[in-house]
Amino acid sequence: MTPTRSNLRRLAAGAAVAVGALLLSACAGGTASGPTETSAENGAESGDLGELTVQLSWILNEEWSGELIADAEGYFTDAGLTSVQLVPGPSSGVPELLSGTADLSLTDALSVGAAVANEGAPLKVIGATFQKNPFTIASLADGADITTPEDMIGKKIGVQDSNRAVFEAFLAANDIETSEVDIVPVQYDPAPLTTGEVDGLIAFVTSQSVAIELQGIEVTDLLFADNGLPFVGHVITATDEMIATRRDALKAFLEAEVRGWTDAVADPSVGAQLAVDEYGTDLGLQIESSTASATAQAELLVVSDETAANGLFTISDDLQEQTLASLATSGYELTAADLFDLSLLDEVYEANPALVDAQR
Template identity: 40%
Template structure:
């Protein structure tokens, strides 16, 4: 079923309802990680580098909060954050040791592993796919079947994923005309395409700010769901006791930062606009909308101890979606031991 946004806050609430309906759970108060069991004498200060997967903006608000609210300091960590961007591949940077921790996607990690990279997913911010098919209210595409014979815009590097998504829903590649776009909504607004693939926390909010109520068809509701915004490290890091301990402390601090950001999206957006992304020309209203809308993506199954959790159901649907994309992966893609320790399991 498509969703038509009418207000930014209502859009966020609708996203939350979708995520909860998919998992059959209810929203819960964010859980705090277990306190460290290490004595002060046993904890060694660690310097860690975190590679973000895009330019500095509200998408990474939890990391900013962890820094600014002293959560990294509480764990005796110094964490340097490096923004990503177009053309920056996160997985090789982590695999090569340029970054200790990265934020990537399950698909990219699985493909890197297939090529020999010793990467593991140790947590996931987004519990469901944020990708949607977006169309305009004056030319709405309300079901995937209505894409047949229409022009669908997507970034060319995502064509294989889009084709797999269509085929998973009974639509052959030659039944839809794929058009390469840059990712913004201009081709949709100009009529160059009838619909476009985008992220729910991105272009739909841009249109909403212009008074346009886009029609959205979520991938997560249509046979193509997966964990995303995944935190990755190397197996080498996990095998090193000192480095592993530092990663446990990092995730504990990161979770605390994200709990802060999810509880106060406006403060999170302010850090993105005024501090970390101050040179990126960010619009505060859009950043508040993004920080608010992504709250629903962090909602976990009701039996999860807290955010970032790698549930059995989440891992299973991720592997099923990767299989539909022709990406070879199994349970070894994930390492749940870090979060188990973080939450005192």
């Protein structure tokens, strides 16, 4: 189910407030806070599989609704884990995995693919929360109105440092040289677009674009996924060593994740409420905007016809090939075996077929 632009406007009530809060808190980092007592109460006698530390790519807001629900409802402990520590970003997660300070990361496929291709990093993607990456070039409908990649030529495009690589990959995918666009360094605040400092802005379709429209300003979105750069997002990534030595713990994590995100899709307000009231209390989040973002995220990015058929976090052969092709446009030549190991998720669903049925 994909919402139209008018759907996103309705989902966006209060989104501008949330974006402002995120911008102020983006580099706060720190460790996760949350209802650990609740998790202990709800969890069955467990702990045989030990603890896991999970590095998130972004701050601890509703973007991680499924993880927050899995923790609060005791799904991690039900699955046999002692505890799961959710460490907020921003971070690609790759350094933490390679240094051993994190057991798992939730990050973007391009960062993982680049590390595997360039450094021979022993990493594998074992599942993906987002079936479609959220990147877009947002522009004003009554301004530059960028509807095709070629429309970017000669325009000022606001690009955050952390998104420079993905933007260059987007240009390469569309045979556009970096010299053909005017790249303007910006932060995550959408203000440079609304004030006319830039003609277009790298944004998340479920975040900044929605926030701008809340101001009564119509946005044109040029989605990377629909314009030459499709790849999975929020990929669950582990080292080869973790897969070999703690396979059962990783499978327990995946099982709990599926349960958490099934709940998050069924009622996005649950994860939003947890983010506002429990886990992101230092971020100044607002329930209306967090719910809007969580709803748009669930509908646009998390579910698809393929997840309905095969289960959340699955990555079809076609989507694997699309992701690899997007990596190849940046010079990262990999095979599916180099980047993906979906055997753990297959085993989880084989042992728990009701998990797929619960998503329908």
